[in-house]
Amino acid sequence: MLSLKARPLTEDAFATFGDVIDRRIAKSFTINGGRTQRYHDLARVETLGEGARALVSLFVSQPVPVPLDVDFLERHPKGSQAFIPLHGERFLIVVAPPGETIDPNNVQAFVTDGRQGVNYRAGTWHAVQSVLDREGEFLVIDRGGPGHNCDEYPLKVRVTLD
Numbered sequence: 001m002l003s004l005k006a007r008p009l010t011e012d013a014f015a016t017f018g019d020v021i022d023r024r025i026a027k028s029f030t031i032n033g034g035r036t037q038r039y040h041d042l043a044r045v046e047t048l049g050e051g052a053r054a055l056v057s058l059f060v061s062q063p064v065p066v067p068l069d070v071d072f073l074e075r076h077p078k079g080s081q082a083f084i085p086l087h088g089e090r091f092l093i094v095v096a097p098p099g100e101t102i103d104p105n106n107v108q109a110f111v112t113d114g115r116q117g118v119n120y121r122a123g124t125w126h127a128v129q130s131v132l133d134r135e136g137e138f139l140v141i142d143r144g145g146p147g148h149n150c151d152e153y154p155l156k157v158r159v160t161l162d
């Protein structure tokens with residue numbers, strides 16, 4: 001069993017795995033006659049393959065216990081997957097770089113601060129959504145369309161918090 005203490009999520013630490021969605025680190029500009037600030041182009045949405053399209057969904061998830069025991073990581077080879085909390089929910093992240101196998105030494109765990117979302121790039125191995133503290137509601141943007149787009153890799157990981 002691999003044991004990991006979740007580290008605070010940062011853009012640099014997550015760069016291998018995808019994007020951190022956080023207006024505090026975003027480029028922005030004023031639109032709509034000064035009434036709106038547009039936080040622009042926060043994540044790269046990937047929808048690969050013939051007939052692929054972007055899906056916009058809502059996930060309402062029950063909280064996970066801490067320590068969190070993960071039994072597998074999954075990946076979506078044909079598209080990215082973004083999770084954006086709608087009410088300041090914190091969540092745990094367990095990731096490994098894209099590849100046909102997972103080196104346990106490359107598995108990393110993070111915890112968000114409630115103002116951060118993530119976008120897993122296509123092929124990034126990740127634990128399924130794991131919200132902390134209370135029921136969470138997330139906007140999810142990922143890839144729909146034909147073909148297989150979810151591989152699982154058995155891996156036991158215990159994730160703790162400070």
Ligand SMILES: NC(=O)N[C@@H](O)C(=O)O
Nearest residue numbers: 074081126127128129150
């Ligand atoms: N299955 C599904 O839509 N969600 C998972 O991919 C996940 O990462 O939570």
Ligand code: NI
Nearest residue numbers: 074076081128
């Ligand atoms: Ni997923």
